[in-house]
Amino acid sequence: MSLASARALLPSRTPIKNRKPVSERTAEVILGLFPDVNSGTRATQKYFAKFLTIVSLVGFLALLGVNTLLAQDAFTLSNLKYEAKQVADQRDAINRSIDSYAAPEKLAAAALSLGMLPSETPVFLNLTPAPGVTNG
Numbered sequence: 001m002s003l004a005s006a007r008a009l010l011p012s013r014t015p016i017k018n019r020k021p022v023s024e025r026t027a028e029v030i031l032g033l034f035p036d037v038n039s040g041t042r043a044t045q046k047y048f049a050k051f052l053t054i055v056s057l058v059g060f061l062a063l064l065g066v067n068t069l070l071a072q073d074a075f076t077l078s079n080l081k082y083e084a085k086q087v088a089d090q091r092d093a094i095n096r097s098i099d100s101y102a103a104p105e106k107l108a109a110a111a112l113s114l115g116m117l118p119s120e121t122p123v124f125l126n127l128t129p130a131p132g133v134t135n136g
Helices: 004-011 022-032 037-101 104-113
Strands: none
Touching: none
């Protein structure tokens, strides 16, 4: 078989101008195995933005809840301070009332109303030790 007859039997090839080099075709095949990086980056950025938004909202709601609890405690604290002030005022009023009953003029008037008379000869205790008396 001659070279011309062998070429006639082979399928016709495309001219060399239209063919891509083997390295380009290989690169296309390899890149076809993996997803497009640009579309994946956009999708990742979209999900990341959604994730950040959700995390921010959850953090904001947690901060709002803590702030509300602190505000409730502040109201409770102010109510307790008000009650403590009222109790202190009542205690002062009771102490003033007791002091008024314990005044010497009031005691003398109460004793006279009960029929008690003041002592004409008061007796005082001498707590100093007598001479010649020793302990022991």
